[in-house]
Amino acid sequence: xxxxxLGGQSVNSSSVGESRLARIPRWLRACGVLFLLSIWAAxxxxxxxxxxxxxxxxxxPADWVDDLSPRTQEVLERAIEDLDPDRLVDVHAHxxxxxxxxxxxxxxxxxxxxxxxxxxLRFQLYLSASGVDGERHADREFVARLxxxxxxxxxxxxxxLLAFDHAYREDGTLDLENSAFYVPNQYIWDVxxxxxxxxxxxxxxHPYREDALExxxxxxxxxxxxVKWLPNAMGIDPASERCDAFYDKLRELDMTLLSHTGIExxxxxxxxxxxxxPLRLRRALDHGVRVIAxxxxxxxxxxxxxxxxxxxxxxxxxxxxxxxxxRYEGLLFGELSAVTLxxxxxxxxxxxxxxxxxxxxxxxxxxxxxxxxxxxxxxxxFVSAGLLSEEEEDALVELYExxxxxxxxxxxxxxxxxxxxxxFDPEAFLVxxxxxx
Ligand SMILES: [Zn+2]
Numbered sequence: 001x002x003x004x005x006l007g008g009q010s011v012n013s014s015s016v017g018e019s020r021l022a023r024i025p026r027w028l029r030a031c032g033v034l035f036l037l038s039i040w041a042a043x044x045x046x047x048x049x050x051x052x053x054x055x056x057x058x059x060x061p062a063d064w065v066d067d068l069s070p071r072t073q074e075v076l077e078r079a080i081e082d083l084d085p086d087r088l089v090d091v092h093a094h095x096x097x098x099x100x101x102x103x104x105x106x107x108x109x110x111x112x113x114x115x116x117x118x119x120x121l122r123f124q125l126y127l128s129a130s131g132v133d134g135e136r137h138a139d140r141e142f143v144a145r146l147x148x149x150x151x152x153x154x155x156x157x158x159x160x161l162l163a164f165d166h167a168y169r170e171d172g173t174l175d176l177e178n179s180a181f182y183v184p185n186q187y188i189w190d191v192x193x194x195x196x197x198x199x200x201x202x203x204x205x206h207p208y209r210e211d212a213l214e215x216x217x218x219x220x221x222x223x224x225x226x227v228k229w230l231p232n233a234m235g236i237d238p239a240s241e242r243c244d245a246f247y248d249k250l251r252e253l254d255m256t257l258l259s260h261t262g263i264e265x266x267x268x269x270x271x272x273x274x275x276x277x278p279l280r281l282r283r284a285l286d287h288g289v290r291v292i293a294x295x296x297x298x299x300x301x302x303x304x305x306x307x308x309x310x311x312x313x314x315x316x317x318x319x320x321x322x323x324x325x326x327r328y329e330g331l332l333f334g335e336l337s338a339v340t341l342x343x344x345x346x347x348x349x350x351x352x353x354x355x356x357x358x359x360x361x362x363x364x365x366x367x368x369x370x371x372x373x374x375x376x377x378x379x380x381x382f383v384s385a386g387l388l389s390e391e392e393e394d395a396l397v398e399l400y401e402x403x404x405x406x407x408x409x410x411x412x413x414x415x416x417x418x419x420x421x422x423x424f425d426p427e428a429f430l431v432x433x434x435x436x437x
Pocket of ligand 1: 094
């Protein structure tokens, strides 16, 4: 998962406003956001608030392309024409649930209680973006909406569905209090079985679990190739020696680790943000494990561990430093999910676009359902930064309403560096053969 910016950063303020905001303590900003939201909710009504910030899920995507304006159809065509469907994979889509319909999924009770208003709102937005109408059959509705989107996906690619393990303590015991949500490997396997041609199951295994290695073997044995971590939320230190046996097993089984990098706004404990430091993944890479750095570490700052660990630098800079090390070629990959969300720097995005040499080592991800969430989608700043034209913006708005996954792909395909006039190469959206997907 990546960031719902409630309680995090403001996205619409000018740079002056942002630097002023940065001086206000985080808790105070969170209170401010909450206060404004409460006023808004009281004034406009909760359903309206959900409609404003919640999801693009109202259109039925059956023959959605025919309903688009010719201009938008042409933009969509351009976005997907040179992508080989056999290699087009979205490696980062979430399935979430509350445990209805016997799914085995779980979310922390605070996400479903008004006593934690920010977390409650965040979760409601998440459900709204996922097309979930009510809690009774939430898990079934989540899957139904995703299947609807995949059925209407004209690019013809495949999509990785991510399991999500609990947090564990260092002694290997389950840490339910610090777990945000849980999506069992078995559930992901079952959902993906609905359509093996298009859906790829990705397991999630906490390395401190006593049965971690057996769990890897079990799922590798039936063909699973990717393992998902969100270290900041799960309490995993990728640089810990406690991960060594796990890394050795990943390598032995030829599995790839898809790990969140950068800060994660759904996590509150500051010390845990350091677990998202890309440099901590050196340990996995030095064990010969293939690693996909989710989001290319495009949010936040982490300690520069290469320089003694006393200075904070942008997580993205640390990620890029590793991408530039020859020894990690063929091992380290970057992943494009969430890089276009409202809270990401447009300069960082432009740098990624201009680094053509790295595009064959990028893979695409949507971080679904985030591309369907009004609260984190703002196209204006791309136009202001010269990365997108106004005409393209109009077409993308239409696409967003019709099919958020097609929108997410088209947006990334359309972005152009104002300096070079070029965008991401098609290779950035196609999976390398070594991942075995
Ligand atoms: Zn994610």
